[in-house]
Amino acid sequence: MPSVPFHYVDLRTFCYATEDEKRVEQALRTFLPEEYEVERVTNTGFHGDRIVVLSARVDNADDVRHVLSRLTDLPNIDAVIDQLEDRVDDNNSLFLRLDKQAAFRGEVRLGEGLTLRAKVEAYPAKREKAVANAREALEAVRDEAI
Structure with missing residues (x-):
């Protein structure tokens, strides 16, 4: 895949x-290139409990490719590609929810706990173009992995 049609990828978990x-950070790092910086913000929950938000923004093309290549490990990547109409919003952002427990084990699964938001390049900035670009990119990384 010579170019990556994504401006950036945001990954976030609580x-x-x-x-x-450390285990939650390890789960997040399943999708990140080595030694990638993870931001931490400490908040307080409704009942006074501590909640740490861990996040990373990947905006370098090679690093975005790395994140996309991890998504090819999804056992149902073809279903995700088929669902792109529902997963890309009107702001040209692709959303996936990933399983935090599986990610801790180094596996890639859809589920709860990790949020992936990828801003899709589209010129003109139309949702239909963004869906087509996301489809092309995910199919390309899927085909490379085969």
């Missing part, structure tokens, strides 16, 4: 008081 922050 670490609740009952979770080990």
